[in-house]
Amino acid sequence: MEELTQDQIRSLEQQLRHDHETALADTQDQMRQAEDVDGESLAKYPHDTGDMSEADRELDTNISMAERYSGAVGDIEDALRRIVEGTYGICTECGQPIGYPRMQALPTAKLCIACQERMEHRPGAVSPPTM
Numbered sequence: 327m328e329e330l331t332q333d334q335i336r337s338l339e340q341q342l343r344h345d346h347e348t349a350l351a352d353t354q355d356q357m358r359q360a361e362d363v364d365g366e367s368l369a370k371y372p373h374d375t376g377d378m379s380e381a382d383r384e385l386d387t388n389i390s391m392a393e394r395y396s397g398a399v400g401d402i403e404d405a406l407r408r409i410v411e412g413t414y415g416i417c418t419e420c421g422q423p424i425g426y427p428r429m430q431a432l433p434t435a436k437l438c439i440a441c442q443e444r445m446e447h448r449p450g451a452v453s454p455p456t457m
């Protein structure tokens with residue numbers, strides 16, 4: 327694979343910054359919604375109802391959504407840091423260039439396709455070994 331050119335890195339960086347803004351805004355939205363549901367649940371469902379209420383379940387969903395988004399934000403910030411460090415687009419496993427097509431498809435990619443596949447098929451990591 328060819329190493330990324332400065333132009334390619336710049337265009338991927340723009341993509342990452344855009345994704346970062348979107349993910350950040352989504353996270354804040356999710357957090358706000360989670361708080362709203364919390365307030366509502368106190369008003370609608372008094373504490374002495376023993377069972378887990380609909381609102382509690384909704385709240386759980388919102389929190390896990392927010393967590394998922396903050397994971398995306400972290401990945402993007404990681405990628406932006408690697409651009410600054412000059413390690414962006416380089417596989418963290420084998421040190422080979424990941425290649426522009428893959429970086430375009432997945433601007434936060436840390437592994438080349440070969441290493442990614444090796445990780446996914448690592449014995450015991452995903453599926454138990456077949457007998």
Ligand SMILES: [Zn+2]
Pocket residue numbers: 417418419420421422437438439440441442
């Ligand atoms: Zn690799």
